[in-house]
Amino acid sequence: MPRIRFAQALHDALAEEMRRDASVIVLGEDVRCGLMGITTGLVDEFGPERVLDTPISEAGFTALAIGAAIRGLRPVVEYQISALPYVAMDQLVNQAAKLRYMTGGQIRIPMVVRVTMSGAAGGLGAQHSDHNYPMLAHMGLKTIMPSSPADAKGLLKSAVRDDDPVIVYEDAKCLSVRGEVPEGDYATPLGRAEVVRNGGAVTIVAIGHMVHEALRASELLDREGIAAEIVDARCVLPLDTHTVLASVARTGRLVVADDSNSFCGFAAEVAARVAGEGFGLLRAPIIRCARPTVPVPFSPPLESAILPSAAGVVRAARQPMEAHMPAGKGADGCT
Amino acid sequence: MPRIRFAQALHDALAEEMRRDASVIVLGEDVRCGLMGITTGLVDEFGPERVLDTPISEAGFTALAIGAAIRGLRPVVEYQISALPYVAMDQLVNQAAKLRYMTGGQIRIPMVVRVTMSGAAGGLGAQHSDHNYPMLAHMGLKTIMPSSPADAKGLLKSAVRDDDPVIVYEDAKCLSVRGEVPEGDYATPLGRAEVVRNGGAVTIVAIGHMVHEALRASELLDREGIAAEIVDARCVLPLDTHTVLASVARTGRLVVADDSNSFCGFAAEVAARVAGEGFGLLRAPIIRCARPTVPVPFSPPLESAILPSAAGVVRAARQPMEAHMPAGKGADGCT
């Protein structure tokens, strides 16, 4: 299998889907040149009618995509930074997410919104470093965040083929990750988590770049004799509770490693599910390793003080191992 | 103590704060006439310069309030329906919530946003029935939702006096609730939950009108010999974990009754905290009685099929009582 970059995998998924289906169009800010290399070149192959640079009007062009999707196109909208869901929030959670239901199923909205550069790319400050997928999933939008190039390609293809709005978060910290990608056409189904590492001591459910942090953490944990099993959730919603519970059934312990804000975040949802449906499997407290709910500071040392990382995962994973250990707080918010 | 309606309590809080502090202004759609009776009459006493009917420009007038707050006014913004945070989301979570931090503390934003008629008033359909407080709290905004007239008045006053943006959710189902309100000036501190009913068998953490549903449920539960302790969270953020844990320490069981969407909702946060910090106290699975994550249907029988209610709370509260009971699903989403 060829090894390619995550951003390239996203590009390939778009190009292949556009070739396969003439109703797929791409629109967003600067998509013709493609600042991250993801949409670069598409305009050369598919022409300016299918690859559209928009004015800086996110609410307007998101609504436009909704209307176009209702009328049979399959728009793939790019948000160039993760702050843009805020300015188009009504279109996302109150329109795209609800119109089908409100109309009793008359309407389909086969639209994809790619939120690229999501999370803290590093040094972009408070307004450009959020990972806001919990907000969209909270409102019932199918929401995914792949961690590997193979999943980036396969999940984005599924998203394009799906007849509902699907929000794809492209973790800024994953864009340059390299990995093997299957040859030929494939689509990775939405809603299935994957066990990316086996281990019997503690389950770490992670998503996005936290999968890589968890993998790094697991090597350090090995040295302490703690064998971590890592589940890559891949999708925020639908959340594959089944795979999570099956892992917790093996380990009896759960850490959730997530780079969204802790409060009402993804880690909270995973924790709540397991504390409900998997309570009997648990032998220790559930530990969240997530962002403290504060804005992201610019200053590099401050930024690393709040973002969850491999070290935070290690600290988090030790906790359920140590019975009756009083909960100590790491500076990065992993309690 | 006089018994007044919740809406009246909100009115009184505003009027008293405006009398006390000339920098308090009220703005929003139709606030001069006041569709819910909350702001009605304020313009007569305080004049059109301090009570402003805005154009239908929520992003614009929210930003205006932020700017005015930075310059020393204390604006109280009204959102007439709970869909309006979506159209002003950037102003709320990316501006109001972050500017102080981003500027290293140079700026204070003493602003209140009142989201009135929040939740499903009944028969208003998918776009006018959300309770979206988890989204704002997720982003770190102080967010409160009183259930009684006394708290409505006391907490709103605290919100007005607070030097940060505070989002006040006024539950549509509480607006006509009557209750005693202390005479004279008082402010109820933010961030403190209240035990509104004692009981040893199960803790029910509720918020907004779910407090009343929980109280109704507790009477039914009494008949089954299940003594419920009810904690009114009152504030979404800050969440008073201490009071919740103290109650769970007594009961060993937790139900969270919340009318926001279940996925990454308020109930998830409460559950996750207790599954982390209070794991050792728990004797049974944590049960969430919240909204299933689907839009709110208009049709009355469908609407009541999805909204959590006293009956749902009863079903939820039975579950942790019955050891090894397989989780059955109620139609209203209370598993």
Added chain:
Amino acid sequence: MEAANVPARTKLLQAHGLILLRRMLLIREFDARAGELLASGEIMGEIHQYIGQEAVAVGVLAGAGAEALVGSTHRGHGHLLARGCAPRPMMAELYGKASGYCKGKGGSMHITSLEHGMLGANAILGASAAIAVGAAFAEKTTQSSRVAVAFFGDGAANQGVLHESMNLAAVWKLPVLFVCENNQYAISLRADHGLSVRDVSSRAAAYGFDGRSVDGMDVLTVYEATCEALRRMRTSSLPFLLEAKTYRYHGHFSAEAAILKHPYRPEDEESVWQRRDPIARLRGELLAHGFVPQEELDALHGDVRAEVEDAVVFARQSPPPSADEAFTDVYATEVAGLPDGVR
């Protein structure tokens, strides 16, 4: 309507007068009856009556043609009926019945019939106009000649998304007829307290296309102006902004009177507008020209009333949806764990 146009108007009157009148009457009767049903508690929620504004929906949609794709508002009953949607499934929707256009899931603010080219009524101001721009985009992309009609109110005119949508429609040269129904108020806010310009239509210039304000109390004027706007759109390949000055006779929503202590409109204002009532005017002209005899008009009115009553009976007799319907139509593509998995 200037004197020189009278012959044209007379022709129009003769050709379309009766059908336009029938549609306006149907809207009026439907919304009057719906108001009663809501007041009596037989139906739930809130409705926004279109009464007084009938000439706008009827004139615009007749002028735009049956192929036009329509973005409607919270005050959408008029748009649907003007478009020829059936009173039965509309009324059933107000009753929340399974036989409603949206299976009862939508309700008054969301009645939609996609097969009629209605893209959806919408409870968020400005939202449906912005979505309609997308429909126009799809039509243009697929080389169809269908246009989109984007309705919005004088209040919604100050929503940011409309600015973005008008600019988008202009730079991408999309066939969108923006229609501002200026009924003088956004709930209690007088249009001129919300708007920084007298004529919303003057804002078209900010996007490089044309706009025009017309008497929205006269269906023939609205009809003609719409036809003219579409002609202009075809030659310019640009959108157009039509403003219809009109008035709603009732409260913003039907329960308003019960809620508000003080009226926000001057006492005699309604009667001034009532004197220009679009239905009375059209009826009068049809009679005066002898195009339709009084008896036929009376019969028409009776027919319309019967049609509305039939819709009420239909709605009453329809079964409610079953509770599981609350969990269907959430997603079009099933994925393991949804919607059930999110409970």
Added chain:
Amino acid sequence: MEAANVPARTKLLQAHGLILLRRMLLIREFDARAGELLASGEIMGEIHQYIGQEAVAVGVLAGAGAEALVGSTHRGHGHLLARGCAPRPMMAELYGKASGYCKGKGGSMHITSLEHGMLGANAILGASAAIAVGAAFAEKTTQSSRVAVAFFGDGAANQGVLHESMNLAAVWKLPVLFVCENNQYAISLRADHGLSVRDVSSRAAAYGFDGRSVDGMDVLTVYEATCEALRRMRTSSLPFLLEAKTYRYHGHFSAEAAILKHPYRPEDEESVWQRRDPIARLRGELLAHGFVPQEELDALHGDVRAEVEDAVVFARQSPPPSADEAFTDVYATEVAGLPDGVR
């Protein structure tokens, strides 16, 4: 500048030329140095250089006066320096040091100095202009005579919130000078591909106030236009929309060249604009009129460079914030459980 105005221009030149030149030079040198530091990896993140646009910030803020409250953008260094903010804490902010204006928490896109009347640079397009309207509201409410200046770009001109804000500022008669810096591009999007009108200033009419487009490559023109706009605002009690046509010499952000495979601007475009360079022009005029000798200009340039270098040294030597600083300044009113309680 027409011939008839030459004497006025000469007076202006003599009175303010040197100080305006100094400010423009400081912006250019600061941003050139910041670009180098970023390229060498000494500072983190992204910066948006103001180089080429210096006449706009300097002309507007000189004209608006020291009392004006300013809403700045992602491209904010120029506004801050034009306002007289100090290079040291600005540079320290870029280094993320505790001695930065925002204690290192803000970074390039968020540098703010409230005591200088800067309400904040903002990374969300249009956001700060909308907030500036609120500042003007507060000033009006408290009967102060301070005005607000709301900067935004040609790209941001298509953001909905600007429409809402202009309408609000107009209906409430707020003293806001909207300033569109039309530098021809929004990242890679040519202004005329995003804008449905040639002159952003023409949109002022959609809100019932005046607008004007001027040469943004000439600081005296911008200065005069600003003074004139403020006079107009005082007499009309309305906002004003000033558009300055300008150009950024560098990439949208400094790392752009490394990222983009194909340039989106025609090869010779920059040189065409460079020929109108605001700094060269002003310097040339000062020399031509003999108001300042060449040596003084050279010395000035040296001074400015030294000031920037001093700022770099200051920033380098400043200590970084301590890790707990990540958890301070979140809230102004402490409440039990925050921010600690939310971890």
